[in-house]
Amino acid sequence: MQIFRIKRPALIAAVLAIAAVGLAFPGPVAAAPAQDQALRTVVIDPGHGGLESGAKGKFGNLEKDITLAVSLKLKALIEKDMGFEVVLTRDRDVDVSIENRSAIANNRKAGLFISIHANGSVQRKAGGSETFFLSLNATDEETRRLAYLENNSSALQSRIDPSSDSDLMMILWDMAQNAYIKQSSRLAELVQAELDAMLGTRNRGIKQAPFKILTGVACPAILVEAAFISNPDEEQKLASDAFQTKVAEAIFRGLALFLKRGE
Amino acid sequence: MATNKKGGISKPALILGGLTLVLLVLVIIFFTGGGGEKVKRFVDSNVPKTAETAGAKALTKTVTLFFIADDDLLHKETREITAGPTEADEAERALTELIRGSEEGLISPLPPGTKVRQVFIARDGLATVDFSRDIADSFSYGSTSELAAVYSVVNTLVFNFKPVKKVVLLVEGAERETLGGHVDLSRAFFPDYSLVAR
Numbered sequence: 384m385q386i387f388r389i390k391r392p393a394l395i396a397a398v399l400a401i402a403a404v405g406l407a408f409p410g411p412v413a414a415a416p417a418q419d420q421a422l423r424t425v426v427i428d429p430g431h432g433g434l435e436s437g438a439k440g441k442f443g444n445l446e447k448d449i450t451l452a453v454s455l456k457l458k459a460l461i462e463k464d465m466g467f468e469v470v471l472t473r474d475r476d477v478d479v480s481i482e483n484r485s486a487i488a489n490n491r492k493a494g495l496f497i498s499i500h501a502n503g504s505v506q507r508k509a510g511g512s513e514t515f516f517l518s519l520n521a522t523d524e525e526t527r528r529l530a531y532l533e534n535n536s537s538a539l540q541s542r543i544d545p546s547s548d549s550d551l552m553m554i555l556w557d558m559a560q561n562a563y564i565k566q567s568s569r570l571a572e573l574v575q576a577e578l579d580a581m582l583g584t585r586n587r588g589i590k591q592a593p594f595k596i597l598t599g600v601a602c603p604a605i606l607v608e609a610a611f612i613s614n615p616d617e618e619q620k621l622a623s624d625a626f627q628t629k630v631a632e633a634i635f636r637g638l639a640l641f642l643k644r645g646e
Numbered sequence: 647m648a649t650n651k652k653g654g655i656s657k658p659a660l661i662l663g664g665l666t667l668v669l670l671v672l673v674i675i676f677f678t679g680g681g682g683e684k685v686k687r688f689v690d691s692n693v694p695k696t697a698e699t700a701g702a703k704a705l706t707k708t709v710t711l712f713f714i715a716d717d718d719l720l721h722k723e724t725r726e727i728t729a730g731p732t733e734a735d736e737a738e739r740a741l742t743e744l745i746r747g748s749e750e751g752l753i754s755p756l757p758p759g760t761k762v763r764q765v766f767i768a769r770d771g772l773a774t775v776d777f778s779r780d781i782a783d784s785f786s787y788g789s790t791s792e793l794a795a796v797y798s799v800v801n802t803l804v805f806n807f808k809p810v811k812k813v814v815l816l817v818e819g820a821e822r823e824t825l826g827g828h829v830d831l832s833r834a835f836f837p838d839y840s841l842v843a844r
């Protein structure tokens with residue numbers, strides 16, 4: 384609390400400075416999308432892991448195993464065909480907290496973040512694929528702050544001091560993803576179109592949800608839900624190497640289109 | 647004239663006294679009347695619209711619960727619960743019914759065996775619901791089932807209880823990151839009726 388009080392003027396100063404920069408040079412700041420500045424690293428996040436196995440299928444397949452398999456395939460595809468470094472938030476069956484996953488992305492200066500999951504519903508007939516990006520359950524106060532900062536994402540990012548106190552960090556990282564909502568939505572749309580074209584599963588479209596993994600990531604970020612492990616037919620597909628490859632390829636294609644149109 | 651004058655002197659005092667008395671009465675009526683109105687409103691909100699009855703029965707309230715149907719959306723189902731004394735008590739009962747399950751063949755999005763430990767409704771419209779650990783440990787959630795679990799609770803509370811505007815979920819009295827690795831529980835939720843069938 385004490386630390387927070389000391390840092391508060393610094394936060395206000397930073398916000399004012401960002402606003403001043405935005406007002407003084409509206410052109411250049413607005414014209415430079417953060418993602419084009421240096422997309423060098425893509426972070427892939429295989430959902431769940433370790434003791435936390437995610438959704439379970441009737442035949443005993445676990446979400447955590449499928450997400451890892453798809454993620455490894457996607458990593459290989461990107462490394463083979465694109466010049467990017469690919470970082471996985473886990474490459475084995477281990478527990479990684481959600482906070483650590485977004486910390487990995489932010490520390491490695493991720494330019495794009497893709498979290499991979501297989502879906503689960505209590506309704507066994509539920510099926511299909513969908514792609515999410517973040518919706519913040521913003522309070523009025525937060526909405527005001529976010530609106531204020533929305534068009535200053537790159538300035539915001541460069542002003543986050545990794546050594547600063549954790550309360551302040553949390554506030555800023557909390558808002559970080561909001562600056563990338565438009566890009567995240569476009570990436571989600573392109574990936575979802577490819578999933579629909581390649582998987583033969585029902586198209587559940589793109590959606591927004593308040594997913595923890597997406598809140599703290601400071602770059603365009605999506606969460607892919609490829610088919611339902613709770614649906615016996617789709618579970619068997621998800622367990623097959625061929626289907627896992629298709630999921631990875633679909634995401635890879637959507638990503639390629641996103642990068643192509645971004646330039 | 648003199649008497650008149652004398653009367654005139656005492657008249658203002660009389661008027662003043664009368665005015666004070668009237669004012670006093672008005673003040674008393676104002677306060678007791680206000681109190682009476684408060685009580686009446688409180689009772690009104692607890693009287694179900696359908697209740698036509700009938701001496702012996704306790705007052706009931708009709709609540710709308712949100713269950714999952716074949717189309718994977720939340721569907722409304724009404725249920726009678728015991729009314730009062732507070733809205734927090736009624737909220738607790740409504741959530742217990744939500745966990746107990748549908749009477750029309752729908753599926754509850756919450757794990758059976760989950761207990762509602764406490765519901766607290768603050769003046770600012772924030773309802774805090776504390777569930778037993780079963781809500782997190784008894785299901786292996788996917789994104790869809792986790793969203794359904796969270797929003798069946800949030801929607802049920804905001805839909806039925808006027809003072810509730812947003813909802814925070816606790817597990818065993820403590821804040822928790824997520825129920826099953828997806829939905830962020832650190833923020834208060836506003837209702838999301840896009841998950842509800844039309």
Ligand SMILES: [Zn+2]
Binds near residue numbers: 431437438788827
């Ligand atoms: Zn998952």
